[in-house]
Amino acid sequence: MPTPHQGTPRYRMVAEELRRRIEAGAIPAGALLPPESALVQEFGISRGTAREAIATLRAEGLVVTEHGRGTYARPQHPVRRLSADRYRPNAVHASDLPETSLRADVRLDEVSATPTLARLFGVAAGTPLLQRRVLFWAHGVPEQLAISNYLLSVVAGTPLTDPTPEPWLSSITTQLSSIGINVTKIRELVRARMPTAEEASALRLLSGVPVLALTRRTYSREQIIEVANEIVLPADRAEIEYEILPT
């Protein structure tokens, strides 16, 4: 009966139909999709084809499969929106959340500038840097993984070398102004990619969820003060807003 593979492949038509049901709300977020056996009967296809259809949706990040339980529409996470306001002086790291629900795991290391980092800072390779690694939590869910680098000569002896998390919950602008540095410009480079295995587990990412990867360069009068060369955000829980004023 199922005419094999004429025009649109069967598995794609099945995937399309399931996507339609999810988007129409017939299969609400978190609810189970029909099991493979039901798809076999309903669409008159073989199990392999049904699995192919579900694999398509999984690759799109629309559904999640659990062994022995079934496949369900991926629950929507509350999305955190990061706006340019987050760099306002006095801004809290996550100004849209009550402070009580925030947490941060911090690790500080003294490292030597790699060639790439040295070029960004405009210093010689090997120049000592302060590297900070932070995993931010909100509402008990990991939200952001960040690796920042500071010129050690700039921050040495300042509160920024304090490994307690409190200072890190405020914006980079606030942190730097507290040690007398006036931030004049911030440049952010936005990329997206699939997470590494480490990132996936640290951020508790479901399969099929990409990450937003930011590189931030913080300037004070054309001098780069800080480089956060990998700020990693789960793409299903975060979006970023920017404002551009054409000149």
Add this chain to the structure above:
Amino acid sequence: MPTPHQGTPRYRMVAEELRRRIEAGAIPAGALLPPESALVQEFGISRGTAREAIATLRAEGLVVTEHGRGTYARPQHPVRRLSADRYRPNAVHASDLPETSLRADVRLDEVSATPTLARLFGVAAGTPLLQRRVLFWAHGVPEQLAISNYLLSVVAGTPLTDPTPEPWLSSITTQLSSIGINVTKIRELVRARMPTAEEASALRLLSGVPVLALTRRTYSREQIIEVANEIVLPADRAEIEYEILPT
């Protein structure tokens, strides 16, 4: 012989072995992997299992498969960087590329504002909009997929309703200033997600590659003129730069 599924699945072991060969350089970037038939013989597995192994590598973005040709280790793409300059008046859409290598497929439609769009524009649902869908090409490679919406009452009778691609290669700022509208502010919302099947094929995305999805709102004195509610960029070929001036 092939003991089915004890401990590590066969397809993962085969994938592991192929990954090892690629990383060791035995299969250099751009070179073909053994065809499925060879894997069937070499590892004593069925073709389905061989395909599963290759699908695993494909999902990791390590290899690319082309119908009729084979699977090869993935070559690196040049990355296009989009900076805020792209909204300078007089800027060409892709200012970092010679014009000759640009192309755009354009489709214009008159549509009614959906509730979401109507809210964005601050008009009643059903208000007529001009919808433009554009697929941008550079160097023969699809680069960007965009769906923009304009208030029809604003653009009616202007050159913006011209379906020839030329005008679309210039920036939105330039386009609007050519009909006497002065862009005062642009807001962009950046998200990342896995592409739909349609996007993947239109943008010729390799599997395992996410997309950057932008929503752009173009303002003229607090009035939203244009909403590009889905600008889709391949994440392996694009990165976006923003500049923030803390106040």
Add this chain to the structure above:
DNA sequence: CACGTCGACACGTCTAGACAAGTCATCTGG
């Protein structure tokens, strides 16, 4: 020499069936 046909070979799609393994509710024995 240019061009078109053909065929080998590659991946794409699909079927039908088998057994393994995880999940969960229910039943049963202590």
Add this chain to the structure above:
DNA sequence: CCAGATGACTTGTCTAGACGTGTCGACGTG
């Protein structure tokens, strides 16, 4: 009442084979 066994149901893995469709070089033919 509780704990463990059972069994139904689910996805995971794998096989063997069929035919469709894209690629590309070899081989003719004009």
